[in-house]
Each structure stands twice: as C-alpha cells, then as structure tokens.
Amino acid sequence: MGDANGGSMHLVMLPWLAFGHILPFTELAKRIARQGHRVTLLSTPRNTSRLIHIPPELSNLIRVVDVALPRVERLPEDAEATIDLPSDDLRPYLRQAYDAAFASKLSEILQAEPSRPDWVLIDYAPYWAPALAARHGVPCAFLSLFGGAALGFMGSPETLMGQGKHARTRPEHLTAVPAYVPFPTTVAFRGYEAREIFNPGLVPDDSGVSESYRFSKSIAESQLVGVRSSDKFEPEWLRLLGELYQKPVIPLGLFPPPPTQDVAGHEATLQWLDRQAPGSVVYAAFGSEVKLKRAQLHTIALGLEDSGIPFLWAFRASADAEARNGEGAEELPEGYEQRVNGRGLVCRGWVPQARLLAHESMGGFLTHAGWNSITEGLARGVRLVLLPLMFEQGLNARHLVEKKVAVEVDRDEEDGSFTAEGIAVALRRVMVDGKSEEFGTKAEELAKVFGNEEENDQLLRGFLMCLSDHISQRQV
Structure with missing residues (x-):
C-alpha cells in the first residue's frame, strides 16, 4: 500500500475498450x-x-495486464475494441464481454497481497468496479475523458439514472439547457442529436444497463472524480460538477499525446507539409469511432475541395464500403484526387495525428469534436471547424463556439445533414476570411492551457496529492 505521507502509490486503471479511451488512459x-x-x-x-x-x-513502474474476453453470442471473435465492430448495434455485446472479464480480473488483483492497489481509477464503463473495490477496502476514482461542460449538461447521478425532477424521459428533454445550470450557455443537444443518442444512451441495452446508468453508478459510488480539463478553461462547469456530484471534482489536466510518433510510411506527407506556408493547411480527421457513409464522405471531399484551402485528410473507408464489395473507387468523387493534386493530400490508414498537428504549416482542424481531438488540436494552437457526429460531440461543439475558438458547420435542424458548401464556408471563415485572425489568436491563447506541459503536470500532481491525502485520512 502507498505511503501515507505522499509517497509512491499503486493505481489500477480500467479504460473502456475503445481507441479513444485506451490511448488517453495510457498517456x-x-x-x-x-x-x-x-x-x-x-x-x-x-x-x-x-x-x-x-x-x-517506465517499464518498472507500469504493468500492462492482458485480459482475455469470453465468447459472447453475436460478438465477432476478433472484436476487442469498438473499432473492430462492423456495426454499432454490436456494442452491447462488447460491453457484456468487458463486464464479465474485467470484473473477474479486478477481483483477482484486489485480492493479491502484498501488491493490493491503493486506488482503482475507472472509465465510465466499469460501473461495477466501485462496489467491488469497496469490498476489499480500496477506494475508487472516476476518471472522465469527457470535458466538464458535457458532464455538467448530463447532470447528477440521479439525473443520469433517469430519476428526480431533472430526469430526461424523452429525447426533447436533451435539447434545452438544464435548469440547474446557473450561468448562460448554449450547451445542449440539437433535435437530431437528441434523437440519435437517446435510445443507445439512456435506454438499457443487451448488456443489461444503459450508458447513462454506467456513468451514474461510476460517479456516485466513486470517492472522487477527476476530469480531463483545466480550471483555466471551464471553471464554471467544474464548480457545477462539484455541486451536482457532492464530492471532490478535480481537473486532471489535458495530457495531450506528445508529437513524437514514428512517421514511417509518411515521409512524403511531411515533405509535402514542409512545402506549405506556415499556418495555411487544414487537417481533416473524424476519429476512430465515427463510421461515415459514402455520401457523407463525398460531401466532406467536395467541401474541402470547394474551400480552396490546402488540406490533409486522414481518410477512412465508409461504413457501407463492405456492403458494396469494397469498391474503393467509389469512396471519393470521380477524379477527385487528380483535381486536388498539389493542394490536397488524402492519407489512407493510420496517420501520426499528434505529429501532423504540431507541424508549423497546420493552421486548422476539421474535426468531429471528440474531446481527444479537441485536446490535440488546441494543444497545438490550431483553429477548429466542428462537424459533431455522435456521442457528446454536439455539446463540445456548442461549448467551443461559445468560447469563440471554433466554428460549427451548418446543419439541417431536422435530420442533421450537411452540405459541401457549409463545410467550405466554415473552413474559409476560420482560415482566410476577415475575422479569421481572431480565431487564430484565441487558439494560441488556449494552446497555453491545453499544451502547457508545466501546467498539465501541476494539475496532475494536485490530483495525485488528493489521492494520497485520502489514503492518509483513511489510515488515521
């Protein structure tokens, strides 16, 4: 067990099985x-x-434990992360496998003397972990990879459970700023976002519980909450979370990944970036979770083309590519790469995103507004154009527009569809139009928060000190 005077602790970490969760937990x-x-x-x-x-x-301080998933009906045999699922409808079966395997492994670790952990640090998914840890006298902390505004909008554990006067029982309840938010804000879902998120988010699925239930139990039964944020970025939301949760809520810092990835296979990409003017290129990427359809990819492609701005696109095949027998030629408009040759690069497969965003020619980021991507972009001081596509991304987008650091692509309010013209207009507004420099100035200001390693380390030290102090109080 850890030293009660702030010495070395042993912490167990349980991320959910998604790239966007495993990677930041590892960092x-x-x-x-x-x-x-x-x-x-x-x-x-x-x-x-x-x-x-x-x-x-760090190998003597970090132990990586492999946990084999059990066979679960309908779960593909090699599916170990959400990116491996051919359909989002299969997510509940990955959760089933996760719950069974990881609860068993955590129980084993909690019983291992003398190396029993001092804390269990959990993602939102292992809602069973706080009670399991408590049976062995070990405290639990919920680590949120979501920003404070998104968490604050979703509310207290009671609200997340669908109970109390703020319960959301219909999709339209997600489209208004909650009455418990004491300051003016536009952070709320649009109608089409609320309809898309309500069933998979707030209604129990085949894993036995809903996503919001997992959040609720993980928050309510943990001793404290760490949020991937900074009190210099969203102090009002962090204060609100402390009131809603009735327990310590501590910013962890933003911990963006360092731009040190291996560029093997992307040498030509970096050479192309070297030839572009500083701050002139837009990087386009939509994360590992989003499964775009062919029509949406075509719209994005034409929007990048029509903007007239140099771009680098981290391209992933459409969700319906396999249904069309992988006809790759249809993934982009006919003749597209020939038309944009010299001005735009389409990069297929994995790209070293943090390394590319740190390049001096990068000036903008067309992104789905996932918190990982926002963190990486703002850490490098690039301007943001937001096209939220799932989960809490719409809340992140409203928040960043409110902070005057981003532009959101116009959408059809009924079905959420977007146009090439809407993408091109948003890109030009942030990169080249009259007020574009204001976005650049704001992005540079926030880079001193998101990308300041000294500040991020200081916030993390503060969080770790809270963990250590809790152990000290328990031992008195």
Missing part, C-alpha cells in the same frame, strides 16, 4: 509513472499489442 498512466507511482493498466491482448507502448524507462 495518463505514463504521466503518473513519471511522478513516481506504480500503475497496473488493464486491457485486452489485441489492444495492448496495437496501442499500448510503454517506454523502457
């Missing part, structure tokens, strides 16, 4: 280890081999 594990603490990080064999790479100098 956080490295930063915690650099503070001198021991970390046990749980994931599955396929994920640890493709995502979790621990530097040799």
Whole structure:
C-alpha cells in the first residue's frame, strides 16, 4: 500500500475498450509513472499489442495486464475494441464481454497481497468496479475523458439514472439547457442529436444497463472524480460538477499525446507539409469511432475541395464500403484526387495525428469534436471547424463556439445533414476570411492551457496529492 505521507502509490486503471479511451488512459498512466507511482493498466491482448507502448524507462513502474474476453453470442471473435465492430448495434455485446472479464480480473488483483492497489481509477464503463473495490477496502476514482461542460449538461447521478425532477424521459428533454445550470450557455443537444443518442444512451441495452446508468453508478459510488480539463478553461462547469456530484471534482489536466510518433510510411506527407506556408493547411480527421457513409464522405471531399484551402485528410473507408464489395473507387468523387493534386493530400490508414498537428504549416482542424481531438488540436494552437457526429460531440461543439475558438458547420435542424458548401464556408471563415485572425489568436491563447506541459503536470500532481491525502485520512 502507498505511503501515507505522499509517497509512491499503486493505481489500477480500467479504460473502456475503445481507441479513444485506451490511448488517453495510457498517456495518463505514463504521466503518473513519471511522478513516481506504480500503475497496473488493464486491457485486452489485441489492444495492448496495437496501442499500448510503454517506454523502457517506465517499464518498472507500469504493468500492462492482458485480459482475455469470453465468447459472447453475436460478438465477432476478433472484436476487442469498438473499432473492430462492423456495426454499432454490436456494442452491447462488447460491453457484456468487458463486464464479465474485467470484473473477474479486478477481483483477482484486489485480492493479491502484498501488491493490493491503493486506488482503482475507472472509465465510465466499469460501473461495477466501485462496489467491488469497496469490498476489499480500496477506494475508487472516476476518471472522465469527457470535458466538464458535457458532464455538467448530463447532470447528477440521479439525473443520469433517469430519476428526480431533472430526469430526461424523452429525447426533447436533451435539447434545452438544464435548469440547474446557473450561468448562460448554449450547451445542449440539437433535435437530431437528441434523437440519435437517446435510445443507445439512456435506454438499457443487451448488456443489461444503459450508458447513462454506467456513468451514474461510476460517479456516485466513486470517492472522487477527476476530469480531463483545466480550471483555466471551464471553471464554471467544474464548480457545477462539484455541486451536482457532492464530492471532490478535480481537473486532471489535458495530457495531450506528445508529437513524437514514428512517421514511417509518411515521409512524403511531411515533405509535402514542409512545402506549405506556415499556418495555411487544414487537417481533416473524424476519429476512430465515427463510421461515415459514402455520401457523407463525398460531401466532406467536395467541401474541402470547394474551400480552396490546402488540406490533409486522414481518410477512412465508409461504413457501407463492405456492403458494396469494397469498391474503393467509389469512396471519393470521380477524379477527385487528380483535381486536388498539389493542394490536397488524402492519407489512407493510420496517420501520426499528434505529429501532423504540431507541424508549423497546420493552421486548422476539421474535426468531429471528440474531446481527444479537441485536446490535440488546441494543444497545438490550431483553429477548429466542428462537424459533431455522435456521442457528446454536439455539446463540445456548442461549448467551443461559445468560447469563440471554433466554428460549427451548418446543419439541417431536422435530420442533421450537411452540405459541401457549409463545410467550405466554415473552413474559409476560420482560415482566410476577415475575422479569421481572431480565431487564430484565441487558439494560441488556449494552446497555453491545453499544451502547457508545466501546467498539465501541476494539475496532475494536485490530483495525485488528493489521492494520497485520502489514503492518509483513511489510515488515521
């Protein structure tokens, strides 16, 4: 067990099985280890081999534990992360497998003397972990990879459970700013977003519980909450969370990944960027969770083309490519790459995103507004054009527009559809139009918050000190 006077602690970390959760948990594990603490990080064999790479100098402090998933009906045999699922309808079966395997492994770790952990740090998904840890006398902390505004909008554990006067029982309840928010804001879902998120988010699925139930239990039964944020960015939302949760809510810092990835296979891409003017290029990418359809890809392609702005697109095949027998030629408009040759690059497969965003020619980021991508973009001081597509991304988009650091692509209010012209207009507004410099100035200001390693380390130290103090109080 840890030293009651702030010495080394042993922390177990349980991220959900999604790239956008495993990668930031791994980055956080490295930063915690650099503070001198021991970390046990749980994931599955396929994920640890493709995502979790621990530097040799930290290998004595970070132990990566492979957890094999059981066979679950309807879950593809090699599916160990959400990106492996051919359809979002299969997510509940991945949750079933996760719950069974990871609860068993955590129970085993909690019983292991003398290396029993001091804390269990959980993502939203393992809602069973706080009660399991408590049975062994170990406290639990919920680590939110979502920003404070999105968490604040979703409300208290009671509200997340669908109870109390603020319960959301119909999709339209998600389209208004909640009465418990004491300051003016536009953070709320649009109608089409609310309809898309309500059933998978607030209604129980085949895993037995809803997504919001998982959040509610994980928050309510943890001793404290850490949020991937900074009190210099959203102090009002962090204060509100403390009131809603009635427990300590501590900003963890933003911990963006360092721009040090291997560029093997992308040498030509970096050479192309080297030839572009500083701050002139838009980077376009939509994360690992989004499964865009062919028609949407065509619209994005034409929007990038019509903007007249140099661009680099981290392209992923459409969700319906397999249904069309993988006819790759149809994935982009006919003759597209020939037309944009020299001005635009379409990069297929994995790209070193953090490395590319840090390049001096990058000036903008067309993104789905996932919190990981926002963090990476603002850490490098690039301007944001937002096209939210799922989950809490619409809330993030409203928040960033409110902060005057981003422009959101215009959408049809009924069905959420977007046009090439809407994308081109938003890109030009942020990159080249009369007020574009204002966005640049704001992005540079926020880079001093999101990308300031000294400040991020200070916030993390504050969080770790809270963990240590809690152990001290329990031992008195």
